[in-house]
Amino acid sequence: MSLGEDPHSRSQRFRRSIRSASLRKERFSHSSRSLLDIESLSDSDIHSLLKEAGRFKISPRKSPLVRRHVALLFYEASTRTRCSFELAAKSLGASTTLVSATASSIEKGESLVDTGATLAAMGAECIVIRHPSSGAPHVLARHLTIPIVNAGDGMHEHPSQALLDCYTILQHRRTLDGLRLLLVGDIFHSRVARSNALLLTRLRAQVTFCGPPALLPDIAETIAPGVRITRDFDAALPGADVIMMLRVQKERLSGLQLSVDDYIRDYQLTSERLALAPADVLVMHPGPMVRGMELTSEVADSARSLVLEQVRNGVSVRRAILLRALGGHT
Numbered sequence: 001m002s003l004g005e006d007p008h009s010r011s012q013r014f015r016r017s018i019r020s021a022s023l024r025k026e027r028f029s030h031s032s033r034s035l036l037d038i039e040s041l042s043d044s045d046i047h048s049l050l051k052e053a054g055r056f057k058i059s060p061r062k063s064p065l066v067r068r069h070v071a072l073l074f075y076e077a078s079t080r081t082r083c084s085f086e087l088a089a090k091s092l093g094a095s096t097t098l099v100s101a102t103a104s105s106i107e108k109g110e111s112l113v114d115t116g117a118t119l120a121a122m123g124a125e126c127i128v129i130r131h132p133s134s135g136a137p138h139v140l141a142r143h144l145t146i147p148i149v150n151a152g153d154g155m156h157e158h159p160s161q162a163l164l165d166c167y168t169i170l171q172h173r174r175t176l177d178g179l180r181l182l183l184v185g186d187i188f189h190s191r192v193a194r195s196n197a198l199l200l201t202r203l204r205a206q207v208t209f210c211g212p213p214a215l216l217p218d219i220a221e222t223i224a225p226g227v228r229i230t231r232d233f234d235a236a237l238p239g240a241d242v243i244m245m246l247r248v249q250k251e252r253l254s255g256l257q258l259s260v261d262d263y264i265r266d267y268q269l270t271s272e273r274l275a276l277a278p279a280d281v282l283v284m285h286p287g288p289m290v291r292g293m294e295l296t297s298e299v300a301d302s303a304r305s306l307v308l309e310q311v312r313n314g315v316s317v318r319r320a321i322l323l324r325a326l327g328g329h330t
Contacts, residue, residue, distance in 0.1 A: 033147040033325045036137050037157045038198040045324075046199070050167050052320035053313070063093030068326050070094050071124035073115065074151070075101040075131045080287050080311055081151050081160070085128050088318035094326070097124065116140045116148075126325045129153075147325040155189050161286050162195035164317040166203065168310050169242060172282055176203040182236050183209050184267060185246030185294055187216040192286045193246060197224040210236050211267060214258060215248065233267050237276040244284040245269055245294045260293070269295040274304065282306055 034040070041049075070089040074082055082098070089096045099119065101107060106115055116127055126147045129137050134154035141148040152158040166176070173179055181200055187193045187209045197207050201224040208228045209220055221227045230236045237243070248258065269283070283295075283305045291297045300307060 033327065034137075034141050035147075035149045035159055035321055035325065036141060037150060038159050038162060038195050038202070041159070043202070046163070046166075046202075049163060049317070049320045049324065050170065052323065053163075053167050053316040056316040056319045057313070064323060065089070065326055066093035068092075068094040069123050069125050070096050070322065070326075071119040071127045072096055072098045072151075073119065073127050073129045073131075074098070075106070075129075075136075076152070078130055078151070080314060081130065081158075084311070084314040085149075085151065085160075085318050085322070088315050089322055091315070092319055092322060094322070097122075112136060112140060113143045116144050120144055120146050126322065149321060149325055152191055154191065155194075156191055157195045157198075158191040158286075159195050159199075160314075160318055160321055161192050162199040163321070164310060164314045165192075165196055165244070165284060165286065166199055167317050168284070168306055168313045169282065171309070171313070172306070173241070176200060176205040179205045179241050180239055181205050181207050181242045181244065182240040183207065183244045183246060184233060184269070185211055185215065186248045187211050187220050187246065189215075189249040190246050194223055196244070197227050201226050208236060208240075212258075212263065234273065234276060237273060238278070240277050240281055242282045242284060243269065243277065244286070245289075246286070247288060247290055247294060264293065268293065269299050271296065271298050271302075274299055274302070284310060286310065 070085075072082060072085060086096050086098070097119070099106070099115070104115070112131070119127060124146065126149065127140065127144070128149040128151050129140060130151040131137065131153050134156035136153050137148050137150040150157060150159055152161070169176065169179070181196075183193050183196065193209065200207055206226065207224065208230055209216055210230050210233050212231065216229060218229065221229050248263065274281070274283070281304060283299060283302070285295065285300070285307050287307070289295070289300060289307060291300055299305065
């Protein structure tokens with residue numbers, strides 16, 4: 001594996017990303033119904049959202065958000081997150097407006113705050129935002145009075161993904177207390193890994209990160225209390241109750257060259273590797289999934305895979321998030 005960036009520089013870049021988000025998260029008044037990060041949720045909020053998602057899955061409500069309006073402000077490409085928020089909003093009776101960076105005044109240089117203020121002035125009662133800069137949702141929440149929902153910000157967090165992953169696991173396991181989760185792959189760039197570690201350790205799960213040094217700096221163990229790091233995928237598999245594979249984010253590999261052959265050899269989840277794990281192990285992936293890179297098609301389509309279940313549950317969980325944001329939370 002050849003690196004274009006030394007370990008110290010990668011660790012420094014990791015610290016800068018988190019510090020950037022932290023500076024933007026300095027205490028400020030914002031809607032209590034915003035979802036900016038896992039830390040902003042109380043234990044009661046977490047349990048209520050998961051319970052509400054379960055209710056939706058069993059018996060969907062009839063249009064509790066009719067005549068409400070949700071703006072989807074996406075500065076990055078998205079399929080699962082954008083579509084599931086849109087489907088969630090519409091299934092609750094709300095109307096939606098999609099604003100993308102390449103088909104709006106954003107491309108002409110309009111600022112994030114001005115774009116958000118414009119949407120609010122047009123009647124948007126909630127903004128769901130995805131942005132390449134860590135902390136961007138906090139900036140928007142600082143300047144607007146309507147709820148802001150973080151749909152992924154840079155290398156910082158993706159709270160709705162962590163909630164749906166947690167919900168999915170609980171469909172198969174009675175509790176997260178003591179459950180052993182192995183997150184494998186590009187931890188360095190993964191907002192999903194960060195949000196999952198923060199949420200799952202709060203619920204007393206044991207979280208281990210696994211990956212090559214290029215994609216998993218030692219400092220990553222400071223993300224959440226009790227997080228462990230290993231480089232040996234094969235050795236970690238027998239002790240895993242849940243394996244979550246993460247995509248190598250090639251679009252964020254600035255200054256870093258990764259040997260695909262080495263990565264596949266050491267960290268691809270194959271049927272042979274899966275056999276090293278407990279027979280009832282759960283396999284997850286937040287998507288987008290690259291077959292033949294982080295896992296084989298045989299594993300992705302196996303009985304142990306929850307990949308499509310995660311997608312289905314995403315709509316229910318995001319219904320609960322929008323209901324909370326727009327004042328219909330029970």
